Amino acid sequence: MEVETEKIKGEKKRYKPVLPRTRYWPIVQLNKNKKAFIETVTNESLKNLITLTSGRSLKEELESTVYRERLRMKQNPWKVDPKDEKDFWNQIQKRLIEIPNDDEAKKKETEEAILREIIKRYANEISGDFKNSHYRFARTVITFGFARLLNATRVKGIKSLWSKQLDLDDKIHVVGQVEQLRRLARRGTIVMVPTHFSNLDSILIGWVIQHMGLPPFIYGAGLNLFNIRIFAYFMNSLGAYKVDRRKKNLIYLETLKTYSQEALKYGCHSLFFPGGTRSRSGAIETQLKLGLLSTTVAAQREHFEEDEEKAKKIFIVPVVLNYHFVLEAPSLINDYLERKGQERYYVENDEYSTSYKIIKFLLKFFTRGSDISVSIGRAMDVFGNYVDNHGNSLDKQGNPMEIKDYFTTDGVITFDAQREQEYTRILAKRIVEEYHKYNRVFSSHLVAFTAFEMIKRRNPALDLYNLLRLPDEDTEIDYAEFRETFSKLREEIFRMKEMGKINFASHLDGPVDDVIKYGIDNCGMYHALRPILKNKKGNVTTQDMNRLFYYYNRMDGYDLEKFI
Amino acid sequence: MTSKSSSKDPVGVLGAGSFGTVIANMLAEKTDVILYARTPERAKNINDKRESSGQPLHERITVTNDLELVAKSCNVIFPVVPSANLRELIRRMSPYLRPYHILIHGTKGFDVSLPDNKQLNANRPLSRDYVKTMSEVIMEESSVVRVGCLAGPNLAGEMAAKQPAASVVASHFDEVINAGQQLLKNERFLIYGNSDLIGVELCGVLKNIIAIGAGVIHGLGLGENAKALLISRGMVEMIYIGQALGGNTKAFIGLAGVGDLIATCSSQHSRNFTVGTRLAKGEKIKDIIESMEETAEGVRTIEIVKSLSEFYKVRCPITEALHNIINEEMTVGDATTYLMKFPFRAEIDFL
Numbered sequence: 001m002e003v004e005t006e007k008i009k010g011e012k013k014r015y016k017p018v019l020p021r022t023r024y025w026p027i028v029q030l031n032k033n034k035k036a037f038i039e040t041v042t043n044e045s046l047k048n049l050i051t052l053t054s055g056r057s058l059k060e061e062l063e064s065t066v067y068r069e070r071l072r073m074k075q076n077p078w079k080v081d082p083k084d085e086k087d088f089w090n091q092i093q094k095r096l097i098e099i100p101n102d103d104e105a106k107k108k109e110t111e112e113a114i115l116r117e118i119i120k121r122y123a124n125e126i127s128g129d130f131k132n133s134h135y136r137f138a139r140t141v142i143t144f145g146f147a148r149l150l151n152a153t154r155v156k157g158i159k160s161l162w163s164k165q166l167d168l169d170d171k172i173h174v175v176g177q178v179e180q181l182r183r184l185a186r187r188g189t190i191v192m193v194p195t196h197f198s199n200l201d202s203i204l205i206g207w208v209i210q211h212m213g214l215p216p217f218i219y220g221a222g223l224n225l226f227n228i229r230i231f232a233y234f235m236n237s238l239g240a241y242k243v244d245r246r247k248k249n250l251i252y253l254e255t256l257k258t259y260s261q262e263a264l265k266y267g268c269h270s271l272f273f274p275g276g277t278r279s280r281s282g283a284i285e286t287q288l289k290l291g292l293l294s295t296t297v298a299a300q301r302e303h304f305e306e307d308e309e310k311a312k313k314i315f316i317v318p319v320v321l322n323y324h325f326v327l328e329a330p331s332l333i334n335d336y337l338e339r340k341g342q343e344r345y346y347v348e349n350d351e352y353s354t355s356y357k358i359i360k361f362l363l364k365f366f367t368r369g370s371d372i373s374v375s376i377g378r379a380m381d382v383f384g385n386y387v388d389n390h391g392n393s394l395d396k397q398g399n400p401m402e403i404k405d406y407f408t409t410d411g412v413i414t415f416d417a418q419r420e421q422e423y424t425r426i427l428a429k430r431i432v433e434e435y436h437k438y439n440r441v442f443s444s445h446l447v448a449f450t451a452f453e454m455i456k457r458r459n460p461a462l463d464l465y466n467l468l469r470l471p472d473e474d475t476e477i478d479y480a481e482f483r484e485t486f487s488k489l490r491e492e493i494f495r496m497k498e499m500g501k502i503n504f505a506s507h508l509d510g511p512v513d514d515v516i517k518y519g520i521d522n523c524g525m526y527h528a529l530r531p532i533l534k535n536k537k538g539n540v541t542t543q544d545m546n547r548l549f550y551y552y553n554r555m556d557g558y559d560l561e562k563f564i
Numbered sequence: 565m566t567s568k569s570s571s572k573d574p575v576g577v578l579g580a581g582s583f584g585t586v587i588a589n590m591l592a593e594k595t596d597v598i599l600y601a602r603t604p605e606r607a608k609n610i611n612d613k614r615e616s617s618g619q620p621l622h623e624r625i626t627v628t629n630d631l632e633l634v635a636k637s638c639n640v641i642f643p644v645v646p647s648a649n650l651r652e653l654i655r656r657m658s659p660y661l662r663p664y665h666i667l668i669h670g671t672k673g674f675d676v677s678l679p680d681n682k683q684l685n686a687n688r689p690l691s692r693d694y695v696k697t698m699s700e701v702i703m704e705e706s707s708v709v710r711v712g713c714l715a716g717p718n719l720a721g722e723m724a725a726k727q728p729a730a731s732v733v734a735s736h737f738d739e740v741i742n743a744g745q746q747l748l749k750n751e752r753f754l755i756y757g758n759s760d761l762i763g764v765e766l767c768g769v770l771k772n773i774i775a776i777g778a779g780v781i782h783g784l785g786l787g788e789n790a791k792a793l794l795i796s797r798g799m800v801e802m803i804y805i806g807q808a809l810g811g812n813t814k815a816f817i818g819l820a821g822v823g824d825l826i827a828t829c830s831s832q833h834s835r836n837f838t839v840g841t842r843l844a845k846g847e848k849i850k851d852i853i854e855s856m857e858e859t860a861e862g863v864r865t866i867e868i869v870k871s872l873s874e875f876y877k878v879r880c881p882i883t884e885a886l887h888n889i890i891n892e893e894m895t896v897g898d899a900t901t902y903l904m905k906f907p908f909r910a911e912i913d914f915l
Contacts, residue, residue, distance in 0.1 A: 406663040
């Protein structure tokens with residue numbers, strides 16, 4: 001079933017664009033008709049919000065929104081915030097006070113007018129600024145620019161700037177169902193759902209999408225990233241829309257959801273990071289955010305409501321990203337431990353605070369030898385059934401099936417919010433299952449897992465926090481013992497792969513000492529304090545338990561520890 | 565939404581055992597019912613006699629052996645077959661089942677699927693990968709998603725005699741709970757809804773182990789104090805292993821948990837209880853099973869839970885003791901001594 005397109009030297013896989021004429025791209029179409037699109041989003045959100053708030057006081061909802069917005073402006077202002085923000089909310093507040101209380105009809109009318117204005121403002125804020133010319137430029141910069149840099153620094157110094165020897169795709173292994181994805185992109189709307197470990201993911205995925213010859217996807221990127229100019233440029237040109245995590249009010253969230261849903265209905269391929277934010281613990285996401293995911297189910301139902309027979313179809317494609325090294329690991333794991341320890345107000349810690357820092361990091365990242373793998377999973381419908389290359393959903397026996405029936409009661413398409421919520425939950429569960437299946441174990445993940453689990457076993461009485469504070473001399477593991485446990489776990493991974501429960505990178509197969517060495521050398525290789533290393537005696541130890549814990553978590557959720 | 569369908573379309577019942585027949589008769593008070601029996605001969609036999617598992621059949625019940633007919637005519641179907649047969653049955657029915665179907669099962673057992681050439685053994689204990697609840701089997705084998713389960717203190721004999729009772733319909737889908745309520749509820753039968761499907765299923769499955777234990781105590785004539793001790797410690801054991809298998813504690817203290825546990829452990833008519841009583845009298849498990857007309861799910865469940873408890877490292881002393889009795893590694897007397905000596909720490913530490 002699985003088509004692995006592992007790279008063979010000198011035989012590079014090149015993909016032609018699936019839709020060569022850019023003006024047919026849904027995202028280009030959408031941006032051409034942006035005004036009308038924003039209008040649709042506004043109207044739909046308004047409709048939803050009026051239903052959602054029925055039975056409650058709309059005025060109170062508006063007042064609390066104004067209150068929270070003013071608080072946000074005061075406590076947490078950002079560079080990207082529009083200048084007229086203060087005036088806007090002051091003006092809204094003034095009008096709210098002036099609403100007459102005696103005239104019910106007039107009151108309702110004014111409230112809804114204000115609500116509409118807020119929604120429209122949000123919709124405009126969220127909407128991306130996709131420009132086709134910028135897209136082409138960014139695409140060139142990413143592929144061409146990085147490839148040149150890569151050559152210059154890795155092969156023979158500055159002279160090789162124009163050599164064709166090394167390319168970005170030497171470094172990034174794209175494996176899995178690429179062909180299927182390319183076919184389906186012509187037949188329906190793709191929703192790509194990758195795991196999320198690093199801020200680098202968005203750029204990486206952007207590169208992968210164009211590498212596979214797909215038109216640009218739209219995706220919701222955290223507004224904080226737009227604070228950094230270089231990111232903002234790439235994001236805008238790769239079709240990103242803005243998600244502001246500071247705004248947690250109902251009106252904003254509903255507008256955001258509607259925006260995504262309408263773009264899907266429009267046929268724009270989309271990208272969600274369903275985990276919400278980067279994985280703090282280093283583990284593969286197991287709890288997905290259901291809000292955005294639910295828009296895929298809703299959009300699919302709406303397609304059926306429009307045309308029962310020839311409804312457009314939405315395909316969900318899980319993607320797993322694997323790194324030996326995650327730049328943010330130290331601060332992510334600290335966040336995780338802090339939050340787990342006690343609920344504290346949490347400020348986003350940004351390694352990516354300036355364009356300078358990010359360029360420096362990218363240089364470092366792309367110029368030293370550290371593999372990245374991107375596994376493209378098998379496409380599913382919005383209920384988590386696999387689809388074939390023609391886009392037919394397959395039932396449990398592998399026969400094509402009609403998915404309209406998921407939305408019917410007595411043969412008629414019905415809307416049942418609770419039912420769709422449940423479908424979303426099923427989809428989320430399926431995505432998590434697929435993540436675990438397509439996860440490609442790197443030797444670095446497995447050495448970290450082995451070491452941490454062994455240290456943990458030796459100290460059964462310690463809780464996690466005390467374990468992490470173990471003095472250095474207590475973390476040393478005899479190499480022979482380490483080797484034995486590592487081999488046992490590797491055997492188990494081979495067995496699990498046969499059952500289709502996991503995948504592994506080809507470098508995991510081979511003489512055990514070599515694999516361990518490769519793993520130890522690569523695990524978190526650029527951290528100042530190494531998560532795992534060999535000491536002078538040849539035994540395995542760590543310089544930083546927190547980081548070791550971070551990379552250990554990557555293998556969480558497989559019950560692997562039961563096999564030691 | 566479903567009210568129209570329930571009065572108009574017939575409702576399906578799969579399995580004409582004693583509980584299946586009771587359910588079919590209850591449903592028939594409100595709607596037409598199609599009852600599926602295992603073989604054409606059995607279907608014909610039931611139809612001719614208008615009697616199934618010793619109960620007269622309601623006139624609105626049609627008996628068939630045609631799974632396609634059941635799937636095509638019914639939107640709502642109640643599978644009530646032994647746990648060992650459900651997977652095969654759903655697999656055969658799968659080509660006719662659609663995502664709009666509502667399936668509410670009443671089977672209280674686990675499904676075990678081992679990879680080919682593997683056998684249950686002590687070296688590689690079972691994990692949840694191989695042990696599935698009935699709702700999971702239905703979803704694995706068909707495209708049905710609107711799945712529910714019916715569980716509670718529902719001794720078939722008392723229900724057939726039209727005595728008052730109540731039950732729980734558990735499902736993740738409100739529409740499934742509503743459908744179950746509308747179809748089954750009447751002046752002597754209450755239906756509660758619960759969204760913890762797995763928890764409620766586990767209640768129904770695990771209580772059978774304790775029922776066998778209660779039967780043993782009864783058979784030995786050890787008195788009510790001992791039985792109460794076994795039941796309440798059994799309840800704790802159910803909760804521990806239940807949590808490890810994916811259920812929430814709440815379901816266990818409800819009608820499907822403690823309610824069903826009390827009923828099965830007090831009734832001489834309960835099959836699992838009877839197994840226990842006969843074990844206490846010194847009969848061999850093989851002879852007991854052979855002489856019984858219908859499956860006592862608890863016997864199989866003991867073996868499965870024993871293995872699961874090893875994988876998840878949960879101590880299940882009652883299950884262990886019963887496992888040893890069944891496999892003749894312990895006498896009934898030894899088992900009692902073993903349990904009385906078992907070192908328990910805190911009485912309750914899960915609430």
